[in-house]
Amino acid sequence: MKFKLGDFVRFIDERLEGYVTKIIDSHTVGVTGDDDFEIPVLASKITLVQGEDADRREDSNLEGSSKIIEQAQTKGVFLAVVEDPKVKSVVHLHLVNDTDFQLLATLTTERQFKYKGEYAGIIAPKASVKLHSLSLSELDIWPKMTVRLLFHSSQNLKPLEPLVADFKFKAKDFASAKKQVAKLNQQGWVLQLDEPELAIDTEKLKESFYKPAVEKQNIEKPSKEVDLHIEKLRDDYQFISNGDILKIQMAHFRKTLDAAIVHKLQSIVFIHGVGNGTLRHEIHKTVSGHPQVQTYKDARKEKFGYGAAEVFLK
Known part of the structure; x- marks a missing residue:
């Protein structure tokens, strides 16, 4: 059986159980128990505990074509990174679709010119799906990731151009405060993939050169x-x-x-x-x-x- 980060597993020959926190190779994984000690173990020596994988979603079902969209939401595709609620050393990457389009999405990872397809599927409008899981302890060797999106609707909506987003996470990307991810009901770090390009207003830019110095800011009184x-x-x-x-x-x-x-x-x-x-x-x-x-x-x-x-x- 192929295990994923965050899977809850039980040892076959011992009375031990825990969560998969590292994929060491195709035959070996790291399992962390209640004592927070990670144990390398052969995948053949553990079994998945049923009922612990709560990531099955019905969100990906296509919506019926009878729905009428009066004011279409065409922007709002986000990548959310959230901690596993049970294993803090594992994070999950979710694609959040806040648009009125169905998304045909893929996620590909690349390490040293070796590529791997991690996800391919359909995300319904106003829905989300988990794309991938990663270990925080291996942040410095996280792969480069590429998300490719096609926008589809059976309604009378002008098709959007396909979207390709490349990113390579670093520690500084997590420097900002977490935000509430409504679709997941969790706090996480959020990146908008379809954010409009920054338009520079040349007139305002010129005005900024002639603005007076900013008044001295109020300094908040510190606590004792x-x-x-x-x-x-x-x-x-x-x-x-x-x-x-x-x-x-x-x-x-x-x-x-x-x-x-x-x-x-x-x-x-x-x-x-x-x-x-x-x-x-x-x-x-x-x-x-x-x-x-x-x-x-x-x-x-x-x-x-x-x-x-x-x-x-x-």
Whole structure:
């Protein structure tokens, strides 16, 4: 049997079960259980647990030709990347069709000039379908992907030109906040495939050269305690390298410190955690030479231990 990422499986010879989180080769997969430990196992030694694959959809049934469309929706084809609700290390790529056209869609992947057809099918109007599943731990080796679409309708609608979209995901593509994907009732990262090309208004472009400087923005007053843990700052922290995490944390620290100075706060607490001490060291180094900082110390050891710094301002 051929298994897919996210399949719930049970070991034949042992009392173990879990989810497929990696396709190692044509004969071996990685299975992760409740202990979050991934075990390589032969595909012949596991079996699919029926009833766990909830991705069967009736959305792809063609709509009847008797429906009358008064105002056709011709734009709105999206690629949504959503986390598996049970296995966070696996994501699923869904094609969301918000148009009044039926879509004849294919997905092809390419790795080192080797091509593989991952999906071919029909998506009904106002429907969605899962195209492919991938492991987040292998993001750096995700293949290049190509979606090809044909637009079809039995109604009196002018046919649209075929659409071909190529994309290669990188960690920065997940830097934006997740959005609600209505068709899936889930949060995910969304990319519009049929987004209109940007039209440049030359008159407005010329006007922009003569506009006065933008007025100084209002700086929001920070709270007395600022948590710098990366999961508090970014939704996509699992995609970010350790080096970039430190840069994001320090940028937020400096911005908040500047805001505290503008609002003339007497002191502010930065929760940096213990970890390996790198963030704590960078914060101490910055405030020790800052002209607007009077002094600093470890904040409320009974509450934070050595995981927070209180900075006193002049």
